[in-house]
Amino acid sequence: MASALDNPLLFLLVLLFPLSAMAQTNGTISLGSSLSTSDNSSWVSPSGYFAFGFKPVADKNLFLLAIWFDKVPEKTIVWSAHRGNLVLYGSKVELTSSGQLVLSNNQGQEIWTAQVTTGSATSAAVLDTGNLVLLNSNSGITWQSFDHSTDTILPSQILDMGTTLSSRETETNYSSGKFELRFQTDGNLVLYTTNLLTNYLYNAYWSSGTAGTNSQMIFNQSGYIYLRQTNGSVHNLTLGNIVSTRDCYHRATLDFDGVFRQYIYPRNWAGESWSIVWSVPSDICTAIAESIGSGACGFNSYCILDYTQRPRCYCPPNYSYLDSSNTFKGCKPDFVPQSCEPGGSGEEPRPQFQMTELPNTNWPMSDSEGYNSKNEDECRGRCLGDCLCALAIFTGVNCYTKKLPLSNGTIGTGTTKALIKVPQGNSTSQFPFQREMCFSFLEQEGI
Numbered sequence: 001m002a003s004a005l006d007n008p009l010l011f012l013l014v015l016l017f018p019l020s021a022m023a024q025t026n027g028t029i030s031l032g033s034s035l036s037t038s039d040n041s042s043w044v045s046p047s048g049y050f051a052f053g054f055k056p057v058a059d060k061n062l063f064l065l066a067i068w069f070d071k072v073p074e075k076t077i078v079w080s081a082h083r084g085n086l087v088l089y090g091s092k093v094e095l096t097s098s099g100q101l102v103l104s105n106n107q108g109q110e111i112w113t114a115q116v117t118t119g120s121a122t123s124a125a126v127l128d129t130g131n132l133v134l135l136n137s138n139s140g141i142t143w144q145s146f147d148h149s150t151d152t153i154l155p156s157q158i159l160d161m162g163t164t165l166s167s168r169e170t171e172t173n174y175s176s177g178k179f180e181l182r183f184q185t186d187g188n189l190v191l192y193t194t195n196l197l198t199n200y201l202y203n204a205y206w207s208s209g210t211a212g213t214n215s216q217m218i219f220n221q222s223g224y225i226y227l228r229q230t231n232g233s234v235h236n237l238t239l240g241n242i243v244s245t246r247d248c249y250h251r252a253t254l255d256f257d258g259v260f261r262q263y264i265y266p267r268n269w270a271g272e273s274w275s276i277v278w279s280v281p282s283d284i285c286t287a288i289a290e291s292i293g294s295g296a297c298g299f300n301s302y303c304i305l306d307y308t309q310r311p312r313c314y315c316p317p318n319y320s321y322l323d324s325s326n327t328f329k330g331c332k333p334d335f336v337p338q339s340c341e342p343g344g345s346g347e348e349p350r351p352q353f354q355m356t357e358l359p360n361t362n363w364p365m366s367d368s369e370g371y372n373s374k375n376e377d378e379c380r381g382r383c384l385g386d387c388l389c390a391l392a393i394f395t396g397v398n399c400y401t402k403k404l405p406l407s408n409g410t411i412g413t414g415t416t417k418a419l420i421k422v423p424q425g426n427s428t429s430q431f432p433f434q435r436e437m438c439f440s441f442l443e444q445e446g447i
């Protein structure tokens, strides 16, 4: 199992003072203690860096049992129990007299328990490292949140091979999302996309290239993340020098957009927010290259890195987001697709549709047909004449037609343009508003 390089002073304190005398103020929680959604209290680490308790999310009646950075104004969540499942007002978490940490809902039903594997706990503590631990009478750790990381790891944390982090659903929804960081049993650290419904693991979109080693993944107390082999060889993930953990809080999170990022936050807060130290992969828009699946964004959308290198997903003209609260879920046409009437050859141009262009955009691969065609009008005609064609990619030399759903949409290079089949209308706009915004920031950033 993974272990933590936890504060030895705290263990000393635990040994020196009788457990029954320990109160919540100095980090140690005695049997019978509890927190509820109604009393607005939390269990805080000795120096107050981290707190454990119920955090209201989404609306005031829904709570997440979580650990967060308590001195950071955003109260950034680093761990949650019961993988992001929210509980209603009236729920409670208790360190029971029998030494179990139990979450009960507002009906009093137990819905989550910290599964202690060895012995039983006689106390609990939230450590200044952000680790929630259950301790036995010898101050041995019987359970720790560091062994059950959700999407975030913290300095002093050591991961063994076989450990997985999984992203959350969206920025504000802490349920499991579709990305996983697997520290595989072969020593390779790998990012995968998964299908949440089928649990299917798609191909890797990034790996450390350390397969065949026997390693641990270490986030050391100075804020460096690396893989250390049993023979002492080190594979650095954090490169160069970084700001000391004395001056900054550190964390590394597999974000909901599939990027694994290390962040820092100044301890003497002066208006900044979390800033990115490094991240992998460098361009998530092109990194996710699956033979199936939708790519970094959902089906029928295309992906652009913004000036902070975060991916954004956009819909083609006359398409809109499937879920306006989550732009990563993909897009759908706003119109009834061209019909393929039985008996019709499908070769005749349908007058009620027209082709609109989206310069520089591409949905590579998964073509229905390819044509040798130097003529853009001919390319438009091919798609209009094919009832299944949703868009054509014109490269200047070739014309490729594609059907829905579209995958892997990104900004292409050179002369490639996408021609989207849309219903005929008054609008002659060839550059949708979103595109203009994107181009202006692309120019600003000198991309």
Ligand SMILES: *[C@@H]1O[C@H](CO)[C@@H](O)[C@H](O)[C@H]1NC(C)=O
Pocket (backbone or CB within 6 Å): 013, 017, 021, 022, 023, 024, 025, 026
């Ligand atoms: C922890 O708090 C309790 C109650 O306030 C106190 O009796 C105990 O001495 C404290 N322990 C330490 C190590 O400060």
Ligand SMILES: *[C@@H]1O[C@H](CO)[C@@H](O)[C@H](O)[C@H]1NC(C)=O
Pocket (backbone or CB within 6 Å): 040
């Ligand atoms: C809960 O605590 C927070 C932070 O201490 C405070 O801002 C808030 O007003 C409290 N809410 C209630 C209902 O006491």
Ligand SMILES: *[C@@H]1O[C@H](CO)[C@@H](O)[C@H](O)[C@H]1NC(C)=O
Pocket (backbone or CB within 6 Å): 058, 086, 169, 173, 174, 175
């Ligand atoms: C979070 O996402 C999951 C999965 O899509 C969904 O079932 C759940 O209702 C969402 N939670 C909230 C608070 O929106």
Ligand SMILES: *[C@@H]1O[C@H](CO)[C@@H](O)[C@H](O)[C@H]1NC(C)=O
Pocket (backbone or CB within 6 Å): 220, 221, 222, 223, 224, 226
């Ligand atoms: C953490 O790792 C860095 C880079 O390998 C090293 O310079 C530093 O001494 C380490 N710190 C600790 C506390 O081990």
Ligand SMILES: *[C@@H]1O[C@H](CO)[C@@H](O)[C@H](O)[C@H]1NC(C)=O
Pocket (backbone or CB within 6 Å): 212, 213, 229, 231, 232, 233
């Ligand atoms: C550790 O083993 C790897 C092969 O797994 C080897 O490339 C490396 O040189 C070794 N390092 C040391 C310090 O022996």
Ligand SMILES: *[C@@H]1O[C@H](CO)[C@@H](O)[C@H](O)[C@H]1NC(C)=O
Pocket (backbone or CB within 6 Å): 234, 235, 236, 238, 239, 240, 241
């Ligand atoms: C890893 O990073 C540390 C700290 O920056 C550096 O001292 C060390 O040489 C690096 N190791 C390798 C193998 O690059």
Ligand SMILES: *[C@@H]1O[C@H](CO)[C@@H](O)[C@H](O)[C@H]1NC(C)=O
Pocket (backbone or CB within 6 Å): 288, 289, 290, 291, 292, 293, 364, 365, 366, 407, 408
């Ligand atoms: C996505 O792109 C990758 C690489 O460009 C390709 O191998 C894969 O077939 C594409 N998938 C689809 C569904 O287009």
Ligand SMILES: *[C@@H]1O[C@H](CO)[C@@H](O)[C@H](O)[C@H]1NC(C)=O
Pocket (backbone or CB within 6 Å): 317, 318, 334, 335, 422, 423, 425, 427, 429
């Ligand atoms: C297609 O988009 C244009 C321009 O945004 C708009 O005027 C038109 O109403 C849209 N048509 C449909 C069917 O959504």
